[in-house]
Amino acid sequence: MKFKNKIIQFVVVCLLVASNVFAQTNVEFEKDNFKDKKDEFKEARRNFNDGKELFEKGMAEYLAYMNGFAAENGYYPVSRKDYLHIDDEVFTAALPMLEKAQAFNPNNAMLNWMIGFTKFHHQHQSDACLPYLKKAYELNPTVDQYLPYILGWSHQLHYKWDDAVTYYNAFKNGLKQGNMYAAQLEDVSKKIQECMNGKKYMASPNRVFIDNMGSHVNSSFPDYSAYISADESVLMFTSRRNTSTGAKQDESDHGYFEDIYVANKVNGEWSDPKNMGAPINSEDHDATAGLSPDGTTLYIYAHHGKGGGDIYESKLNGDKWSKPEKLSKAINSDSRETTIAEWYDGSQLMYVSNKKGGQGMGDIYMSKKDPKGKWIDGVNIGAPLNTKYAEEGICLVPDGKTMYFSSRGHSTMGGYDIFKTTFENGKWTEPENLGYPVNSPDDDVYFVISGSGRRGYYASAKEGGFGEKDLYMITFLGPEKSFILSNEDNLIASIAEPIKTVQAADAVTIVSNPLTILKGTITDAFTQKPLEATLELVDNTKNEVIATFKSNSTTGKYMVMLPSGKNYGIAVKAEGYLFHSENFDIPKSSGYQEIIKDIQLKNVAVGTKIILKNIFFDVAKATLRPESTNELERLIKLLNDIPTLKIEIGSHTDSDGTDDYNNKLSQARSESVVKYLTDIGKIAPDRLQAKGYGETRPIAPNDTKDNKQQNRRSEFEILSK
Numbered sequence: 268m269k270f271k272n273k274i275i276q277f278v279v280v281c282l283l284v285a286s287n288v289f290a291q292t293n294v295e296f297e298k299d300n301f302k303d304k305k306d307e308f309k310e311a312r313r314n315f316n317d318g319k320e321l322f323e324k325g326m327a328e329y330l331a332y333m334n335g336f337a338a339e340n341g342y343y344p345v346s347r348k349d350y351l352h353i354d355d356e357v358f359t360a361a362l363p364m365l366e367k368a369q370a371f372n373p374n375n376a377m378l379n380w381m382i383g384f385t386k387f388h389h390q391h392q393s394d395a396c397l398p399y400l401k402k403a404y405e406l407n408p409t410v411d412q413y414l415p416y417i418l419g420w421s422h423q424l425h426y427k428w429d430d431a432v433t434y435y436n437a438f439k440n441g442l443k444q445g446n447m448y449a450a451q452l453e454d455v456s457k458k459i460q461e462c463m464n465g466k467k468y469m470a471s472p473n474r475v476f477i478d479n480m481g482s483h484v485n486s487s488f489p490d491y492s493a494y495i496s497a498d499e500s501v502l503m504f505t506s507r508r509n510t511s512t513g514a515k516q517d518e519s520d521h522g523y524f525e526d527i528y529v530a531n532k533v534n535g536e537w538s539d540p541k542n543m544g545a546p547i548n549s550e551d552h553d554a555t556a557g558l559s560p561d562g563t564t565l566y567i568y569a570h571h572g573k574g575g576g577d578i579y580e581s582k583l584n585g586d587k588w589s590k591p592e593k594l595s596k597a598i599n600s601d602s603r604e605t606t607i608a609e610w611y612d613g614s615q616l617m618y619v620s621n622k623k624g625g626q627g628m629g630d631i632y633m634s635k636k637d638p639k640g641k642w643i644d645g646v647n648i649g650a651p652l653n654t655k656y657a658e659e660g661i662c663l664v665p666d667g668k669t670m671y672f673s674s675r676g677h678s679t680m681g682g683y684d685i686f687k688t689t690f691e692n693g694k695w696t697e698p699e700n701l702g703y704p705v706n707s708p709d710d711d712v713y714f715v716i717s718g719s720g721r722r723g724y725y726a727s728a729k730e731g732g733f734g735e736k737d738l739y740m741i742t743f744l745g746p747e748k749s750f751i752l753s754n755e756d757n758l759i760a761s762i763a764e765p766i767k768t769v770q771a772a773d774a775v776t777i778v779s780n781p782l783t784i785l786k787g788t789i790t791d792a793f794t795q796k797p798l799e800a801t802l803e804l805v806d807n808t809k810n811e812v813i814a815t816f817k818s819n820s821t822t823g824k825y826m827v828m829l830p831s832g833k834n835y836g837i838a839v840k841a842e843g844y845l846f847h848s849e850n851f852d853i854p855k856s857s858g859y860q861e862i863i864k865d866i867q868l869k870n871v872a873v874g875t876k877i878i879l880k881n882i883f884f885d886v887a888k889a890t891l892r893p894e895s896t897n898e899l900e901r902l903i904k905l906l907n908d909i910p911t912l913k914i915e916i917g918s919h920t921d922s923d924g925t926d927d928y929n930n931k932l933s934q935a936r937s938e939s940v941v942k943y944l945t946d947i948g949k950i951a952p953d954r955l956q957a958k959g960y961g962e963t964r965p966i967a968p969n970d971t972k973d974n975k976q977q978n979r980r981s982e983f984e985i986l987s988k
């Protein structure tokens with residue numbers, strides 16, 4: 268059956284060739300063909316010969332690179348961008364000569380082939396190259412062995428899958444056994460499979476909007492490699508616009524040096540992008556490599572000195588960015604490290620490197636922190652994510668389990684495609700192609716997604732843009748929903764105050780990552796001035812501190828990621844202030860939400876009361892639950908830090924039950940806390956008082972489940988200091 272199909276396929280190709288041969292005749296540059304145009308012929312043939320000489324010089328380098336690449340890696344380069352470093356001057360110089368000759372003799376196969384190839388590979392004009400390549404094929408399909416291959420690639424880039432496969436098969440059938448046969452066969456077979464993938468994806472397109480971010484953000488110069496904070500409040504990207512630091516141009520391509528720009532979202536609109544200037548940008552190339560979910564750590568790709576390029580780190584201190592520092596040798600190597608992504612709790616880094624020993628030209632590596640907070644040597648994460656082809660552009664969703672990345676392997680439809688994978692049962696799932704129209708037959712890379720999962724951002728060289736590359740926003744669509752004007756968060760079990768959240772649920776929004784973003788401002792309760800404070804994120808079930816964050820020293824702003832499926836305790840501390848605690852019990856079923864919680868820290872003063880939101884008791888009992896340990900230890904530390912401090916532990920109930928029952932239960936609970944402080948913390952008993960107030964001091968009406976939860980609380984009051 269396979270043999271029969273090959274015969275049919277060969278006959279179809281032969282018929283196509285035969286019909287084209289009869290359609291037009293190849294006209295060679297011979298004087299007998301232009302007897303009545305002798306003078307014009309001489310000039311045209313001179314342009315033809317001179318242009319061909321330069322073209323063949325460039326082709327020799329092109330083929331040497333291509334075959335050398337295949338010999339080293341086992342496959343041919345899969346993107347036009349792979350050839351950009353090849354000397355373009357000879358092709359650039361050859362093109363005007365070839366075009367002049369073609370104007371005189373438009374029916375020469377070699378001439379049309381040379382122009383078409385030059386426009387395809389070295390000007391990236393897949394639209395402009397097609398007429399020349401098609402004509403060359405019509406005039407003489409064997410004028411160059413790579414003609415059907417480049418024709419197939421051109422049609423693939425135009426989503427003409429069946430035509431592309433026809434030309435690829437023509438190239439495949441013409442392959443000759445030899446040194447590069449196996450690599451060439453694998454390459455064209457891969458491209459045929461890419462066309463099959465593309466045809467399948469286009470048959471079931473994903474519901475998305477893809478919108479240019481507009482001239483307000485984009486420029487007439489290349490803009491790409493965008494990164495956003497999880498809440499989409501900060502946008503950083505790389506641009507080669509003429510406002511770069513030093514306004515210098517790269518001699519290799521005459522474009523301005525890369526610089527990093529930043530925009531902030533104000534009232535739902537992006538501010539004008541600003542060059543970040545020193546110390547982030549230098550007079551050399553500086554490009555975005557990653558951004559922490561809270562937008563306070565910027566990773567920069569730069570090539571300063573030896574090696575293939577390294578990743579640097581800069582921290583936002585107040586309103587200033589620190590001088591970028593090169594990451595340790597645990598991350599950087601003598602090879603090339605390009606992009607990096609930070610786990611939501613800062614405990615892991617995922618990055619791309621082409622260091623020796625990997626599976627392909629760019630592999631994904633993972634590094635964890637040791638007990639001292641230093642990064643350990645990165646480990647190649649292997650299959651199923653890394654392939655023999657290149658991986659690039661990592662994006663970690665702060666839900667703690669989802670990763671997006673680009674790959675030239677897997678089930679791509681051409682060049683880099685964007686894939687999604689999740690970490691389940693201790694391993695990464697098989698990557699899933701995001702499909703059409705997010706992916707295209709050309710390179711799709713440096714994709715990032717918001718914490719909500721509703722919008723993605725990437726760069727593309729689509730037609731109709733403002734520059735060579737523009738930034739685009741992807742909105743993922745689904746079943747229509749009605750607008751939600753406001754709702755009271757009912758996922759949080761033990762919060763002292765009800766938190767109102769306003770969510771504009773677009774009628775087209777579908778996806779909802781299992782993530783809560785908690786953000787707000789930390790201030791002094793008396794002066795209202797912003798404070799730099801430390802926030803500890805605790806897994807109450809495990810009694811483990813899983814992450815530590817800081818609020819901004821200038822603005823007091825903070826942002827914490829809370830993946831669903833855990834009971835979290837959050838402790839806020841600042842020197843000279845009493846600690847503040849919050850509790851968030853977020854079920855696995857919870858979707859994306861943003862909660863704004865402004866926190867006021869109080870000074871150590873007589874009469875100050877602090878609610879202990881992470882002290883838990885068994886139902887209707889005074890038995891402390893294990894999840895209370897971290898909160899109790901913080902209280903012990905406070906009492907040890909201020910040895911003269913005397914406090915009252917007060918417990919409260921809701922209005923359910925009799926007065927006598929509530930008074931006894933609350934008194935017993937206060938005594939349980941005092942007993943822990945004296946027995947475990949070794950705090951002197953005369954510094955502590957236990958008091959049960961029952962239902963006599965509510966902080967909310969006892970009319971709803973949430974309000975009753977607020978009234979069931981333990982707190983301490985400073986009696987003397």
